[in-house]
Amino acid sequence: MHEVAVIPGDGIGPEITEAAQRVVEAAGVAIRWHEVQAGEAARATSGEALPGAALATIRRLRVALKAPLLAGRRTGGITVTNEGGPRRYPSINSALRRELGLFVNVRPVRGFATLSGAYAAMDVIIFREITEDIYIGEEREPEPGCAEAVKRITRAATERLARFACEYALGRGRRLITAVHKANVLHLTDGLFLETVRRVVEARPPLEFSEEAVDAACYRLVKEPQRFDVLACPNQYGDILSDLAAGLVGSLGLAPGANLGAEAAMFEPVHGAAPDIAGRGIANPVAMVLSAVLLLEHLGEGAAAARIRRAVEAVLARGRVLTPDLGGSATTDELTAALCAALQSV
Ligand code: NAI
Ligand code: MG
Numbered sequence: 001m002h003e004v005a006v007i008p009g010d011g012i013g014p015e016i017t018e019a020a021q022r023v024v025e026a027a028g029v030a031i032r033w034h035e036v037q038a039g040e041a042a043r044a045t046s047g048e049a050l051p052g053a054a055l056a057t058i059r060r061l062r063v064a065l066k067a068p069l070l071a072g073r074r075t076g077g078i079t080v081t082n083e084g085g086p087r088r089y090p091s092i093n094s095a096l097r098r099e100l101g102l103f104v105n106v107r108p109v110r111g112f113a114t115l116s117g118a119y120a121a122m123d124v125i126i127f128r129e130i131t132e133d134i135y136i137g138e139e140r141e142p143e144p145g146c147a148e149a150v151k152r153i154t155r156a157a158t159e160r161l162a163r164f165a166c167e168y169a170l171g172r173g174r175r176l177i178t179a180v181h182k183a184n185v186l187h188l189t190d191g192l193f194l195e196t197v198r199r200v201v202e203a204r205p206p207l208e209f210s211e212e213a214v215d216a217a218c219y220r221l222v223k224e225p226q227r228f229d230v231l232a233c234p235n236q237y238g239d240i241l242s243d244l245a246a247g248l249v250g251s252l253g254l255a256p257g258a259n260l261g262a263e264a265a266m267f268e269p270v271h272g273a274a275p276d277i278a279g280r281g282i283a284n285p286v287a288m289v290l291s292a293v294l295l296l297e298h299l300g301e302g303a304a305a306a307r308i309r310r311a312v313e314a315v316l317a318r319g320r321v322l323t324p325d326l327g328g329s330a331t332t333d334e335l336t337a338a339l340c341a342a343l344q345s346v
Helices: 013-026 040-046 052-061 092-099 155-171 189-202 214-223 235-249 286-298 302-318 332-343
Strands: 002-007 031-035 063-066 078-080 087-089 102-110 123-129 139-143 146-149 176-181 208-213 230-233 258-261 265-267
Touching (some): 002 013, 002 052, 013 302, 013 332, 078 092, 087 092, 092 102, 102 155, 176 189, 176 214, 189 208, 214 235, 286 302, 286 332, 302 332
Parallel strands (some): 002 031, 002 063, 123 230, 176 230
Antiparallel strands (some): 078 087, 102 258
């Protein structure tokens, strides 16, 4: 029996979490889920968006499935007071990732037959650095009408990301690692990122290195997605490129992710809490289900993970049970039921 922490999250979070748990159970994997409250649910009961108990449970179990959390301007930043705090973070997601020592966000984006049209063959893995860049939250307003933010890139964090991407790529038969940057304008910060990734990748044959300015990378991803294999990105470009890539294959509701570090692993979709459709039972559960697939692979349940992936591919290719974001009219519950049924025949 595996023991896994689960954060049901905000907005559509609880709906897609329940769906993913149902699919994992239908695949026959025994998991004891330890529910952890964070976000608005935790704020309502304990007054704290990220209670120390939530962090302690995830640290103890070392693996978590996480639904999206509201992190907009309305909720403001967050202060973690427990365990040697206070430490201030710009959002609850950055707080969770930093407090758990997670440093890389792996986001595989694959096209689906039929459903993804011209992007059916797209198959990229985005590696997003998640400890620094402009998201460190060091903003200030030196005078009214003027605001500044610090963008921090370090060689150490970039090397860690690049080495991780290399190992991951080699282990999966990938060949090409493209560094995404804007070094032509940000000579010091993105220049350091670019040259660090270049050095790490070039020392690891048979891996090949290439580079692309972030604007050109967006264009090429749309026009020639097959040119890309593995993308190594600083925090912000990785954030933006992963939503773009998800949109190209059909929906944000299709793209899963893994936040990894030395001490813990936390799996979550690329998308957010989708407050515009929350509570209506029409959220696409696939990104959360595929995040659970990445979690199962991490737990050594590769066979069950592969079966769930095949079930997702079969249901999406058939095209009969699709949620509204994919052009259909099915509910979350109906798509989840179709996935569970498909598991019996894949
Ligand atoms: P979002 O990703 O929540 O939504 C963008 C659009 O995609 C919306 O139209 C939404 O309905 C749609 N969408 C997203 N996931 C979907 C799904 N599974 N099925 C069907 N449609 C889906 O981004 P937005 O609106 O910018 O953010 C909403 C909230 O979520 C904000 O508070 C934001 O800070 C937070 N957020 C949290 C993340 C996390 O917890 N990792 C990541 C991104 C945003
Ligand atoms: Mg994002």
